[in-house]
Amino acid sequence: MPNDKLPERDFLSTLAKGLSVIELFGEPSRYLTQSEVADRLGITKAAARRILLTLAELGYAQADGRRFSLKPRVLRLGYAYLCTQGWLEIAQPELDRLMTDLDECCSIAMIDFPDIVLLARAVVRRIMSISLNTGVRLPSVHTSQGRVLLAFMGEIQRDAVLEASRYDALTVNTLTDRARIREIIETVRAQRYSIVEGEVDLNMHAISVPIFAPDKSVPYALSVSTQASRHDRASLEAMVPRMSETAQALGDILKAFHRQS
Structure with a gap:
């Protein structure tokens, strides 16, 4: 329409x-x-x-x-967009370093109403139950990246995304209660990270932190995804300082890129 x-x-x-x-x-x-x-x-x-x-x-x-x-x-259609996001090419080494340090897959995502889309990836060569390649779209309400992006979004925009989203039970762990998801989003904003355990895939856990733009908005989220058998919530939370360090570096790259644009 x-x-x-x-x-x-x-x-x-x-x-x-x-x-x-x-x-x-x-x-x-x-x-x-x-x-x-x-x-x-x-x-x-x-x-x-x-x-x-x-x-x-x-x-x-x-x-x-x-x-x-x-x-x-x-793929040319998606590549045309990625070519306009030149900062991602500059940011890739930071993503690669985080992947090496944590020995887990890392990615950068943004909202593509009402879902999220993965823009960049650093992949550990390990068998995962689902394929999360660049360009993949996932429901924002059920992913750690989406909940981080929703947490730092303006209220009107957030309400629009939540209203347009589907709340399908993708696994037995998927939260489908809209009020509960709103509560979690508020918690994410306060703690500045989001953890999702088996909501998109039972065998996959993920944690995300915000990447702040020069205007203090959060257009992107940095995430680490892992097999559920490798990490529990406590070990995921232990990644936050290292992830936040990378998110700060990515924010600095974004700031420098905007200054030159």
Whole structure:
């Protein structure tokens, strides 16, 4: 739907639908049929067919019988954004050092309403139960990164994200009570870190801290993810000083980058 500030005459609905189709693909929907696209977006099967065939013609998708999947060309869309975030390239060595020191996977994430998206990763070569590569989207309300970002967000923006979010029980540990999640977010703001244990995946724990921008806002969160068998809450909390040190360094990089921009 068009933005409230954008006049209807300036809103290109066909482009919006095409981008919405691209966003449908991902775990677990690596393959989609015309009917599935139509049902999920509330459009006609004919419209879904035209969009999918256009994406295939442009090289962004491919057909395998009745099923469609994305092709690597779609990565250009994400790469175009990453190229505008030049500070991430400068920040990568800090992320790599943290990964080496803690021997755990580290990442930087931001809100992509209403979810979070991973922008940068430093990965330990260890088998994880789920794949968390750059560009992966996760529910903000169920992740440590999301709760940190929500904690330092303006009240109006936070309420909008919480209202638009889904509260599906992804595991038996997933918190679905909205009031309880709001309470946790307030605690996160006070303690300046968030821990999530098995809410997205039972075998994965994560801890995040804020990365402050020059204007004191928190556009990014720094996180460490680990197998549940490797760390309990106490050992995760013991990582906070080292993570906060890296978050400060990342904030300094962000400040220097903005000064030069």
